[in-house]
Amino acid sequence: MDRIRDPRPELEFLTPYDAKDIKADVVLASNEHPDNIPGEILEWFAERLPRFPFNRYPDPTAKELRKLVAEANGLDAENILVGNGGDELIFDILLAWGGPGRKLLDMPPTFAMYGIDAQVTGTEVVSIQRKADFAVDEEAVIARLSEGDIDIVMIAHPNNPTGNISPETFLIDVLNTTDALVLVDEAYFEFSRHTMRPHMERHPNLVILRTFSKAFSLAGMRVGYILGQESVIREIMKVRQPYSVNAFSQWVATKVFRERVVFQSEIRELMRERDRLLHGLEELQGVESFPTEANFVLFKVEQAGALWRDLLHSHSVLIRDFSRVPGLEDCLRVTVGSTEENTRFLEAMRDILTQRRQAQIMTNGAHARHGSAGELGY
Ligand code: PMP
Numbered sequence: 445m446d447r448i449r450d451p452r453p454e455l456e457f458l459t460p461y462d463a464k465d466i467k468a469d470v471v472l473a474s475n476e477h478p479d480n481i482p483g484e485i486l487e488w489f490a491e492r493l494p495r496f497p498f499n500r501y502p503d504p505t506a507k508e509l510r511k512l513v514a515e516a517n518g519l520d521a522e523n524i525l526v527g528n529g530g531d532e533l534i535f536d537i538l539l540a541w542g543g544p545g546r547k548l549l550d551m552p553p554t555f556a557m558y559g560i561d562a563q564v565t566g567t568e569v570v571s572i573q574r575k576a577d578f579a580v581d582e583e584a585v586i587a588r589l590s591e592g593d594i595d596i597v598m599i600a601h602p603n604n605p606t607g608n609i610s611p612e613t614f615l616i617d618v619l620n621t622t623d624a625l626v627l628v629d630e631a632y633f634e635f636s637r638h639t640m641r642p643h644m645e646r647h648p649n650l651v652i653l654r655t656f657s658k659a660f661s662l663a664g665m666r667v668g669y670i671l672g673q674e675s676v677i678r679e680i681m682k683v684r685q686p687y688s689v690n691a692f693s694q695w696v697a698t699k700v701f702r703e704r705v706v707f708q709s710e711i712r713e714l715m716r717e718r719d720r721l722l723h724g725l726e727e728l729q730g731v732e733s734f735p736t737e738a739n740f741v742l743f744k745v746e747q748a749g750a751l752w753r754d755l756l757h758s759h760s761v762l763i764r765d766f767s768r769v770p771g772l773e774d775c776l777r778v779t780v781g782s783t784e785e786n787t788r789f790l791e792a793m794r795d796i797l798t799q800r801r802q803a804q805i806m807t808n809g810a811h812a813r814h815g816s817a818g819e820l821g822y
Pocket of ligand 1: 474475528529530531532600604629654655656657663667668
């Protein structure tokens with residue numbers, strides 16, 4: 445044969461996820477932790493690495509890690525499912541509760557993977573756009589859920605990339621209104637400290653997602669987990685890849701979770717740095733930053749796309765450009781980095797905006813000279 449049969453027609457409208465592997469001195473683009481895991485933990489691994497059983501398949505259900513996570517959350521191991529990053533679990537949920545003829549309620553602008561995975565799994569996306577201040581349109585969501593045909597709701601709490609959380613009363617209303625599976629995505633829980641965990645007993649349709657990628661410095665290991673009813677976990681286990689979480693990642697995440705108190709002071713430090721970033725941005729003319737409960741800050745600035753390019757090309761600072769996303773026009777997102785990284789970012793911003801103003805004054809001046817001559821009849 446000299447040709448290939450077409451793939452699924454739905455793929456025509458999808459493009460592969462572009463993780464934008466752009467090199468820069470200061471990378472504040474993916475909400476990662478600025479530091480590697482602490483030195484003592486690295487040494488602990490280094491000592492034991494020669495005896496690590498690389499030749500063996502991993503434990504398919506990550507028993508040890510599940511047990512630890514369960515204990516920390518006052519649950520049983522059967523209430524926990526560990527995945528290859530939160531991303532995999534979002535996909536698995538859509539495989540189990542979505543699919544052709546089924547519907548996801550999405551509240552954009554939000555984490556793009558909800559919509560992408562819905563498309564891949566043939567799930568219809570019902571979108572209810574957030575308001576101008578990024579608050580969820582609560583009335584519209586509750587009204588739509590009352591129609592009774594939604595199968596899954598996904599809500600990032602705090603929301604990415606906007607940083608805000610929804611009122612707990614609204615989330616409870618959602619849970620009271622629908623029997624859809626409600627995923628409250630708490631990927632940034634360790635920063636926000638807001639959790640819907642206390643509502644799990646009363647609402648069997650509530651599932652909570654967490655990750656090791658942010659507060660625990662393990663984005664490269666790809667480990668996330670969900671908390672849910674045993675019956676829900678059992679259904680999701682039917683669609684998951686049995687060995688998706690590799691043995692090394694399980695080993696590292698288990699140790700890190702055991703040592704999680706060590707991360708507390710760094711989390712506090714990151715939150716202080718976040719405040720410094722917010723203040724720094726507030727002082728810049730023409731920049732509007734939005735309140736955040738996570739380890740990133742969304743801000744609005746004129747000609748955001750050009751500013752993003754200037755940051756990268758003139759200052760080697762990489763942040764995330766959302767300016768072409770509907771509802772996020774002229775918005776950029778910066779991850780809270782180390783003190784030095786945040787300082788470099790703020791200095792670069794100051795530089796670029798000062799240059800812009802000077803260029804503006806020059807052009808305005810030129811216009812004014814021409815203009816005034818005409819207007820005054822000189
Ligand atoms: N949910 C949200 C809201 C996120 O921002 C992210 C990461 N960007 C994830 C889930 C997935 O994280 P991971 O796959 O790294 O666990």
